Amino acid sequence: MRLLIIEDEPKTAGYLSRGLSEQGYSVDHADNGVDGLRLAMNNDYDAIVLDIMLPGMDGLQLMQTLRTSRDTPVIMLTARDQVDDRLRGLGAGADDYLVKPFSFLELLARLQAIVRRARPHEATQIQIGDLFIDLVARRATRGSRRLNLTAKEFSLLAALARRRSQILSKTVITETVWDINFDTNTNVVEVAIRRLRSKLEYPGETKLLHTVRGMGYVLELREEEASEAS
Incomplete structure (x- = not known):
């Protein structure tokens, strides 16, 4: 917010x-x-x-x-x-x-x-695969595992989840999460994504956070990866 x-x-x-x-x-x-x-x-x-x-x-x-x-x-x-x-x-x-x-x-x-x-019609809870996000309590879990996220990591996850299956560019992410227009050469987004991914996706778990080369990042459950994980 x-x-x-x-x-x-x-x-x-x-x-x-x-x-x-x-x-x-x-x-x-x-x-x-x-x-x-x-x-x-x-x-x-x-x-x-x-x-x-x-x-x-x-x-x-x-x-x-x-x-x-x-x-x-x-x-x-x-x-x-x-x-x-x-x-x-x-x-x-x-x-x-x-x-x-x-x-x-x-x-x-x-x-x-x-x-x-x-905003009565906006969802306060989002589920993507086995990822569950409570936007009000600011709490996220993956299966039975609670994700120990910092405030900015949760804001980043929430921004991606609100636009699930939509590719978010680095510019959109920096304006949404940090409310700052960062220089496009900065790696702050890459660092934040890497830290979030390390907490979101343990070895053996289905990938949810995807990098789309040259475009940005997207949070979604892809059928082919869900099948491979199972």
Whole structure:
């Protein structure tokens, strides 16, 4: 997921950015309402974490302007625990509301919940052969074996699985997984693919992750290889 944090308090913004990045999410940050609105209007985010008290433009104004043309899921943050404040935030178009201080795990769970509600028809679980991927729990297993993946390795596997049987180029992978336009000569994708393959495919197991020379990579179960493995 690609997330936007609009928060002017450096400690809170850093804490959230670091924690969400460690979970494998791509995170952008704005420390004022004007820049936050510009980013929210000009980019596609899966969700936004929005503080109410912001310089330049407060969170309620930002929320109301955003909702004129965007339906991106939003969680509002505030230090005020008054019912009227929460009602104003929800009335302005927020999808959820958290009062500071809050648990990072609760924020993470609520982010996942509002994204699921916004994309009700998107599968949260994917199965390819004996590979099972839970996109919400961020857990992958192969048969009875759990794959011990890093956050980026899981994001790479999820990107390939969401487009199973489609060839993904290095450019698409770097933009999807790292949200960065890498120099085409870099080997970061090859290194990540090699590490993922070493965990995904043990000796004797059917190959699922394939290299298509000159084009990219594809995750799929090929009948001829499944037959050879059996």
